[in-house]
Amino acid sequence: DQQVKQNSPSLSVQEGRISILNCDYTNSMFDYFLWYKKYPAEGPTFLISISSIKDKNEDGRFTVFLNKSAKHLSLHIVPSQPGDSAVYFCAASGLGSNNDMRFGAGTRLTVKP
Amino acid sequence: DGGITQSPKYLFRKEGQNVTLSCEQNLNHDAMYWYRQDPGQGLRLIYYSQIVNDFQKGDIAEGYSVSREKKESFPLTVTSAQKNPTAFYLCASSTGGLRNTEAFFGQGTRLTVV
DSSP: OOSEEOOOSEEEEETTSOEEEEEEESOTTOOEEEEEEEOTTSOOEEEEEEETTOSEEEETTEEEEEETTTTEEEEEESSOOGGGOEEEEEEEEOSSSTTOOEEOOOEEEEEEO | OOOEEEEOSEEEEOTTOOEEEEEEEOSOOSEEEEEEEOTTSOEEEEEEEEETTEEEEOTTOTTEEEOOSBTTBOOEEEOTTOSOOOEEEEEEEESSOSTTSOOEEOOOEEEEEO
16 A cells, blocks of 8 residues: 555656656655655665645755645755756655654656756 | 665575675664665665664564664564565664654665575
């Protein structure tokens, strides 16, 4: 039962344009959401997070938007750079157990120069 | 230079053999985790430990075992009972539980059964 879904396995954008990565979740009990970035043969690194009490969190070129009614969050990268090319995982936590963090399958972003 | 170290980076195992993956952290984190990544799937939790000498099963613990004798170390043993062990294994740690905090990941171990 995949409770966190990233329906786009890949995304390609031109350098300087906006990248929008999407994530949907099914359980309304999730209350904390994170995005991780992963390069090949490396572990994921934390990128940005958002609590369910907010609908937007911004950190430099990265902004995460949360729509609780739609159970949807998105990561915006503006402007996109070639170094942003990586796999991006969406994650959600808050289901009772302290350690119940669920990950999506990831979206591979390619930023073309 | 704090971080999490996983070794080895690549590991080959014959069918029927047990193999142990190492994970060490010097971040002074209480909690440590093991995840498995398969192509096209998200990270799935195998085991986690919130404190020394205590650990809990995650979603896919069957065929795996762990120990937490030291705060810094959380080794994972892939036993012969694990039916499909070929995967990318990730170790992580955090200051406490994963609620409202991020995890720090190691670079991973790719295990291949030959």
